Amino acid sequence: MEATLASLKPAHPAPLALSGPAVAYGGGKFLAVWSDERTGGIFGTRIRQDGTVLDPNIRINIGDGARGNSRPAIAFNGTSFFVVWNSLDGVDGVRVKPDGTVVGPVFHVIRTDESFSPVGVACSPDICLVTFTIAGDAETVIFFGRVTKNGVVITDSDRTLSPFPNFARDAAVTWNNQRKEFLVVWSDERGAGAGHEDIYGNRVKEDGTILDDDGFPISTAPGAQRTPDVTWTGRRYHVVWSDNRDGDPDIFGARVYGNGAVEDPDGIPISTASGDQTEPRIAHHNAKSLVVWDDTRTGAHRIFGARFGEDGRVWDPTGFAISQGDEPQEFLPDVAYGGGQFFTAYAGADAFEPFEPRFILGTRVNHQAEVTDIPALLLTREP
Known part of the structure; x- marks a missing residue:
């Protein structure tokens, strides 16, 4: 039986997120993901169309940790969500099924210690294109890599x-x-x-x-x-x-x-x-x-x-x-459309500090610019 947000939300949850969220829609649900201070570094949760938060936070990165404060990106290819992030040694990613199952292993788009956020991803039914920035001695360059629908990284001869x-x-x-x-x-x-x-x-x-x-x-x-x-x-x-x-x-x-x-x-x-x-x-x-x-x-x-x-x-x-002041500072939004409505996810904290733990909040918005969830849904909560 799926629990409601009210029954799962602790009285005084601890802020866990380190960076803002990314959100996509697929398989009848939204999936929001974010950089987190817990082991693995990338977590997420699914949200039903009626606003029910389904998961007590899924560990998305089942491999090594993400680079601190690395904001992930997400896309849906019609079958699976693809989540990518900047890791300690490059750009990594993983597939997530609409039921919340993380499909390993983690794939490595590029191995380097010179990549930095933000990363981006968009998917056709067969190929996902992942974008990222590489820092050189006197330049920063936009690169891309390609990943098949099965999570296999394709080697490209020209990636800039x-x-x-x-x-x-x-x-x-x-x-x-x-x-x-x-x-x-x-x-x-x-x-x-x-x-x-x-x-x-x-x-x-x-x-x-x-x-x-x-x-x-x-x-x-x-x-x-x-x-x-x-x-x-x-x-x-x-x-x-x-x-x-x-x-x-x-x-x-x-x-x-x-x-x-x-x-x-x-x-x-x-x-x-x-x-x-x-x-x-x-x-x-x-x-x-x-x-x-x-x-x-x-x-x-x-x-x-x-x-x-x-x-x-x-x-x-x-x-x-869209945000109503549930937290003193609310920032770093993302938005996706699905199921007849838009869903906006964003970070909330006591102060606008780049490296302090924060909450991830979300709310639905309809085509008439009406905000559905007041107060906002709390997407992060203590495990």
Whole structure:
């Protein structure tokens, strides 16, 4: 018999997470994963469509520990979840069945002590593309690796997506099921120096063929464009990022056609509220995407969101509050769509500190921008 959250939640749970969550939908359930201070370093839990939290935390990494504060990434290939993270000696991953069973062994996308977060993953039914950043002596470069649906790593002869010497970081990736290719986006200095990063993209076929050489520009606005995310809508890509062209960081987006043509080269303002808007994440269903981000307009860190239409319209130009202050600081969101609703997972803590333990919280959001779970669901709890 499945227990409810209320029956499993301890009176005073201990914060265990070290980094923000990633979330995906598959097999009728959401799976949220995060970096954790317990042995293994990567844990997760499943959430039913009705908001029931099913697991007292699954140990996802059944191998060695993850690198401290390494935020994992997750995707669903139609059969299994693929979870990847930055480990002590490279980038590792594992498959998880929709029933919560972790399928070993852990696969090693790359063995190196020069990789660092964030990692990204997107899956076709047969291939998952994993993105990560490698640090050299005078550059950071976006790399990718491919993994079969059975968890077997494919050796690629050319794995770099960004040019070097150069500083590129913060890659994200999505799968285009119509063109049978992936789009990877990232933040890229291109010689302009820190504080002047732009957003670039590159398309990759399932067989590893790189379609856009060193990448194509998506946003080259003044100032810094950072921490992008991307989703395929069925008609085009939606790309979002944090953008400080007007001073404080705001959330901007652009639509990109499947052939790489950028429909909105100047960007579309999604949130230009007071304070800082950073770390956007995006998920799509029907004619709208839900964009979520870390927002300090109230002074504390909170999670806000806005709906971004297929036609470029922003349905919630002032944004709406997704987190409600269950924790003094709430930050590092992710979002996925499934079962008729969006699910947003995020970190919560007493203070905005990068290396302190924290809780992972979650809430459902419907197409009318209504938040279902107040207070938020508590996804981490003592074993």
